[in-house]
Amino acid sequence: MSSIWGQNLSSIAKNSRPSPIREMLAVIKQPGMISFAGGMPAPEIFPVxxxxxxxxxxxxxxxxxxxxxxxxxxxxxxxxxxxxxxxxxxxxxxxxxxxxxxxxxxxxxxxxxxxxxxxxxxxxxxxxxxxxxxxxxxxxxxxxxxxxxxxxxxxxxxxxxxxxxxxxxxxxxxxxxxxxxxxxxxxxxxxxxxxxxxxxxxxxxxxxxxxxxxxxxxxxxxxxxxxxxxxxxxxxxxxxxxxxxxxxxxxxxxxxxxxxxxxxxxxxxxxxxxxxxxxxxxxxxxxxxxxxxDEHLPVIIDNYRKKRDAMEVSFEKHLKPLGATWVKPEGGFFYWLELPSINTNELFKKAIEKKVAFVPGAPFCPMEGSGLHNARINYTFSAPDVIEEGVSRLAEAIQEMGIPAL
Ligand SMILES: Cc1ncc(COP(=O)(O)O)c(C=O)c1O
CATH class of the missing domain: 3.40.640.10 (Type I PLP-dependent aspartate aminotransferase-like (Major domain))
Structure with a gap:
């Protein structure tokens, strides 16, 4: 028999969806994890x-x-x-x-x-x-x-x-x-x-x-x-x-x-x-x-542009040889990687073992079956050297899934 709450919940609540990203945050907090998962600004540049x-x-x-x-x-x-x-x-x-x-x-x-x-x-x-x-x-x-x-x-x-x-x-x-x-x-x-x-x-x-x-x-x-x-x-x-x-x-x-x-x-x-x-x-x-x-915006832009550029260089070095493609963003917080032969839900588990986190593509896709080969990668939160290390870990995770370098 369902609980006093279960019996009385609204039909909207019964059908509501928890956010897969919020649920993922617990894993990401493990020590030593490099996180490309969230959508967070860099705290070191908050204009305190x-x-x-x-x-x-x-x-x-x-x-x-x-x-x-x-x-x-x-x-x-x-x-x-x-x-x-x-x-x-x-x-x-x-x-x-x-x-x-x-x-x-x-x-x-x-x-x-x-x-x-x-x-x-x-x-x-x-x-x-x-x-x-x-x-x-x-x-x-x-x-x-x-x-x-x-x-x-x-x-x-x-x-x-x-x-x-x-x-x-x-x-x-x-x-x-x-x-x-x-x-x-x-x-x-x-x-x-x-x-x-x-x-x-x-x-x-x-x-x-x-x-x-x-x-x-x-x-x-x-x-x-x-x-x-x-x-x-x-x-x-x-x-x-x-x-x-x-x-x-x-x-x-x-x-x-x-x-x-x-x-x-x-x-x-x-x-x-x-x-x-x-x-x-x-x-x-x-x-x-x-x-x-207006004074602070150039500070943010300068900080994130360097990180976006570090991510771009690391992608070229580590992921391009593995067949990954992407569009270089002109602003904002994210890259959307396309990894044609990789299921990114599986890659997520492997990446967590390597201590690097990202968000698999499927939850972002309203249509069933899309996004299975995509990964959302945030670059605003981590420092450029951490970005390089994280992307190289991601490449190792991809290689361990059996994708030969081209
Ligand atoms: C596209 C988009 N819309 C809205 C929001 C919500 O932002 P906030 O409620 O913090 O203003 C976000 C946050 O990441 C977002 O990416």
């Missing part, structure tokens, strides 16, 4: 002193900051974001077009509340960000996957996918894309595809969720305008985050979009956490408005 300067606010503005805040977000932070993001968004957005969220993960959840009914379909990249797939799934969504190449989501396939789905009576609710330095694929959607996606969205009346936590962490080339900036109507919602450009511990993110959907999401936020922490919002706003964010 500059961030701490704002701590005086805890006394000086205690009456506001130790109190509940508004659900919509701390006004000075919204003002900063409206101005700071204007070049990317194509214009300065209004305050009621921005909602501050508890990390951009919450934007995904609130959007799920606002948009998804049980059995609805969401068009996602294949592969895609695991925790977005998880949260949409937990809201009852099913997925239609669109492959990703070096220019991002292959948007030209979307019309056919929507038409087929509709002819089968499926309800397609929105398109979810990670536009810059995709997690996990590392690729960036070209301008042509961004524009084409907007055309498709308008033609089929299917909105777009543009997720962009990595967009400001660009090592090479020029920043690209957001999909939001190409949509003169109201069909795109854009999520940003401080997690990769300042600190994930702040849990401060934002979502920009048409007033109507922002209002819907705000209503769900009222019932989720009432408001994001006024303390961290104020510390972030203070830090940013002193110009420290």
């Amino acid at each position: 002193d500059k961030f701490y300067e704002g701590a005086h606010l805890l006394k000086d503005d205690a009456a506001n900051l130790l109190q509940y805040g508004t659900t919509e977000g701390y006004p000075p932070l919204k003002e900063f974001l409206a101005t700071w993001t204007a070049p990317r968004m194509g214009r300065k957005v209004d305050h009621d077009e921005i909602l501050i969220t508890t990390g951009s993960q919450q934007a995904l959840d609130l959007f799920g509340w606002a948009m998804i009914d049980e059995g609805d379909y969401v068009i996602v990249e294949d592969p895609s960000y695991l925790a977005a797939l998880t949260v949409f799934f937990n809201h009852g969504a099913k997925f239609l996957g669109v492959p990703v190449d070096h220019l991002g989501m292959q948007v030209e396939l979307i019309p056919g996918i929507i038409e087929k789905a509709r002819s089968e009576g499926k309800n397609v609710k929105f398109i979810y894309t990670i536009v810059n330095f995709q997690n996990p694929a590392g690729s960036t959607m070209s301008i042509e595809r961004r524009k084409r996606l907007v055309e498709i969205s308008k033609k089929y009346n299917v909105p777009v969720f543009e997720d962009d936590p990595y967009g400001y962490v660009r090592y090479d080339g020029d920043h690209l305008p957001s999909i939001f900036s190409f949509h003169d109507g109201d069909g795109v919602i854009y999520a940003g985050s401080y997690s990769k450009i300042l600190s994930p511990g702040t849990r401060v993110g934002w979502v920009t979009g048409p007033k109507e959907i922002i209002r819907n999401m705000t209503v769900f936020k009222q019932g989720t956490d009432l408001c994001s922490s006024p303390i961290t919002q104020a510390l972030v706003a203070e830090y940013c408005s002193k110009g420290y964010l």
Whole structure:
């Protein structure tokens, strides 16, 4: 007989999925393990002193900051974001077009509340960000996957996918894309595809969720305008985050979009956490408005570019001879390795014995059977010499699986 909890759980809870990455973290914490698994910023470059300067606010503005805040977000932070993001968004957005969220993960959840009914379909990249797939799934969504190449989501396939789905009576609710330095694929959607996606969205009346936590962490080339900036109507919602450009511990993110959907999401936020922490919002706003964010971004970019380059050199040296392929990311946190003759779930076990961890590809793939020969490799967390050692361990693990050097 099931327990008092089992008997009374919601059907959503009975069907919910735990995150395979979170479950994996226990193994990764073993001593001596080199981890390419997480998606974490490098702690040695957190801007500790500059961030701490704002701590005086805890006394000086205690009456506001130790109190509940508004659900919509701390006004000075919204003002900063409206101005700071204007070049990317194509214009300065209004305050009621921005909602501050508890990390951009919450934007995904609130959007799920606002948009998804049980059995609805969401068009996602294949592969895609695991925790977005998880949260949409937990809201009852099913997925239609669109492959990703070096220019991002292959948007030209979307019309056919929507038409087929509709002819089968499926309800397609929105398109979810990670536009810059995709997690996990590392690729960036070209301008042509961004524009084409907007055309498709308008033609089929299917909105777009543009997720962009990595967009400001660009090592090479020029920043690209957001999909939001190409949509003169109201069909795109854009999520940003401080997690990769300042600190994930702040849990401060934002979502920009048409007033109507922002209002819907705000209503769900009222019932989720009432408001994001006024303390961290104020510390972030203070830090940013002193110009420290703009000073810090080049430090992050310089640090991660060196690590990305170290990873590239190590891949060329150790993995290319073993038949691995990859796209060099122009920014962000990840490489997506393709190892044609290797099952990466098996490789994961071998790699753990060699004390190097990565995330196998399959959990990132919405479509059954994809990703079995892929590995997501993070390079921002480890120092360049550790990266070299980790990749050489990975190569040993691959060789022990019986792959002859070419
Ligand atoms: C694509 C993508 N979206 C959203 C998030 C959530 O980030 P946060 O909630 O820390 O802002 C992440 C985190 O890794 C991510 O990779």
